[in-house]
Amino acid sequence: MNGQPLATHGEAGLERGRVELQRYDHALMGTYGEPLRVLTRGEGSWVWDADGNRYLDLLGGIAVNALGHAHPAWVAAITAQAQTLAHASNFFATEPQIRLAERLIELAQAPHGSRVFLCNSGTEANEAAFKMARKTGKGTIIALEGGFHGRSMGALSMTHKEALRAPFAPLLERVVFVAPEVGALEAAVASAGEDLAAVILEPIQGEAGVRPVSHDLLAAARELTLRHDALLIMDEVQTGVARTGAWFAHQLTGVRPDVMTLAKGLGGGFPVGAVVAFGERAGAMLTKGEHGTTFGGNPLAAAAANATLDAIEELGLLANAKAVGEHLRTALEALDGVVEVRGEGLMLGIGLAAPASAAVARAAVDAGFIVNPPSPDTIRLVPALTLTRAEADLFIAWMAEHGTRIVTEAA
């Protein structure tokens, strides 16, 4: 497989895909814009399109395919569970669901009384967190400028980007946005006063362009929420599940949340979300009849998540994410046209010297590398945690020769 060349198709090499994209265009809502390619299969960090072109996937389905594509242990676990019991409804318990919840509590080193709610996506996990904030009996939620928490109405109400919000006004009340700075947070907390229910933030803002929140801000958020008897909610939908080289990004900072939301990498490609509520108070906040979802924690989804967590441990993927991430960072930082590389582990934002990320990402796909431009001057890498150094080197070489030229020409 590694002897095969990368995609170097001309126009003629995308024909089949083009026909399917026309069908797509006529059948699917236009919520995502035109897809880059039609993909047909994947293996490890590689995917193939409908015309047989091969790509190194450095986006990993947006930080989802933690084990890469079609990992044998993950496939075997899902297959075995589907042959046994795929769904049962929450009138019943299943062992995979129990095991997943126990495992998340253990990996989060969450204290006695901690509890887990299982769901199906990031936005749903944050929706549950929003309801927990309301259950404090207070109203104000402070969120950060640049923050992204999902597209359902509650999660969208805590998401900052105006273009995403504006068409759907009015959103939920009493969400206040502050710049990610200690002074701004302190001022907002002071004006919320007794009404402060929660502060929500991502330890590293993903959609904003992989922007780490400072340790000072995390510590201030922890201290202020404790003092005001409010919840500190950390959205680890993107940063969680070994992405940063730690099981959860907040573990790198020593600042522990009251509520942590997870999704993306948790199911390794199967839709799974989770809320971890730390300690007695948060763990008991949503009670019988107050929340639920039909698919949440179904045994098929739980088996996929358990297989993902097991493989991360058995294959040493925390260490791999750290090592390959550092390798990428060191090599990319040294390139002309690259200003900085932000993030941790295998969640990296390549800061470009010019707003050329869209052009770089487009050229990268044409050359056989899938990357993503979350902001005009950032290229995001959130590949499989199994990415090898040799695979990383292929992209580093392309960036050195081609990617950075696009940046310097645009500067």
Ligand SMILES: *Cc1c(COP(=O)(O)O)cnc(C)c1O
């Ligand atoms: C992707 C993402 C979400 C939304 O998750 P969905 O599964 O798309 O609903 C929420 N928060 C963060 C930080 C994310 O990166």
